[in-house]
Amino acid sequence: MSTKISKWPAGTPMWVDLSVDDVEAAKTFYTGLFGWDYLSADDEAGYLLAQLNGHAIAGLGPKDDPAMPSAWTTFMASDDVNATAERIRESGGQVLMAPFDVMDSGRMAIAADTTGAVFGVWQAGNHIGAERVNEHGSLCWNELHTSDYAEARAFYAGVFGFNYHEVTGADMVYATCLRDSDRREVAGIHHDTQIPQSDPAYWLTWFASDDVASTAARAQELGATLLVPVSDTPFGRMVIVEAPQGDVFGVIAVAPAND
Structure with missing residues (x-):
């Protein structure tokens, strides 16, 4: 927390x-x-x-x-x-x-x-x-999903001074964004090959959960759809949820971190 x-x-x-x-x-x-x-x-x-x-x-x-x-x-x-x-x-x-x-x-x-x-x-x-942040029900991560990975990296480096750390071993093209002031990892950029060519990129919001499976089940009880089912990944157990009005967000189990 x-x-x-x-x-x-x-x-x-x-x-x-x-x-x-x-x-x-x-x-x-x-x-x-x-x-x-x-x-x-x-x-x-x-x-x-x-x-x-x-x-x-x-x-x-x-x-x-x-x-x-x-x-x-x-x-x-x-x-x-x-x-x-x-x-x-x-x-x-x-x-x-x-x-x-x-x-x-x-x-x-x-x-x-x-x-x-x-x-x-x-x-x-x-x-x-x-x-x-970084506790159950609060913001814990934000990541850009884009089909133009190099273009996105260049843009955010120009605007916010980001440097990048390439993440390997996750079977994806992904980089974390390093904040200019202290080189702390504050966001991610994911080369998302599933985005249709006609669709824009988007920022995905992630909320923390103490129990991702229970949160996913509760979301379904409340009328949500699981776009990506509960999965264990190199980043932690996660799920991607579409709420009843169509808003999409991720839920992930994360270890508390200082800011």
């Missing part, structure tokens, strides 16, 4: 939020699965902070566009969102939502990388992002 009380270093995936059609149904699902409770962010859009034991875990809110699929969005920490947005453009990405202030919580932007994956950028104000 790790509790965070200060802002996350730049380049760290430090927050995830969910956009869905039916926020109440999503609340019911994730409370049933992970035991989350919720706090209103006091904005007009109806955004909620999911919590565990009083610590912020993730965000939930209604979609801006009902035609878009339900999805989790990964946010990267930045010391200067405006500068990060400029680097995104210089590296060939798109700034889909220009930097703007979110009351006194922070400043944010939404972007797409050069392989089509959408992600957020967050400059902390009063809201630092996830306050609890």
Whole structure:
């Protein structure tokens, strides 16, 4: 278990939020699965902070566009969102939502990388992002799934200064992203050959579980589908879940780590 009380270093995936059609149904699902409770962010859009034991875990809110699929969005920490947005453009990405202030919580932007994956950028104000990680029901990892592995690596190196560590022996092409400030592994990039050529890349959110098999069974009881069944991998026991509204996430058993 790790509790965070200060802002996350730049380049760290430090927050995830969910956009869905039916926020109440999503609340019911994730409370049933992970035991989350919720706090209103006091904005007009109806955004909620999911919590565990009083610590912020993730965000939930209604979609801006009902035609878009339900999805989790990964946010990267930045010391200067405006500068990060400029680097995104210089590296060939798109700034889909220009930097703007979110009351006194922070400043944010939404972007797409050069392989089509959408992600957020967050400059902390009063809201630092996830306050609890690497424990049951909390964020523990974020990884990019892309069919253009080399292009993605070049983009994130240009924007966030990532270096990479190639992971071998896992029967896949995979690299971990090393944070520029301290070379700590903070994310992954997976060369996913299953993505149709016409589909964009995507960031997959992973939550920790004390018992992956039980979490998977509970997800099914709550109406979810297992896209990848419970499996033992070199990274730990894991499962990939599609929630009733179509939002996809991974669940994995992980050892606690300091941040």
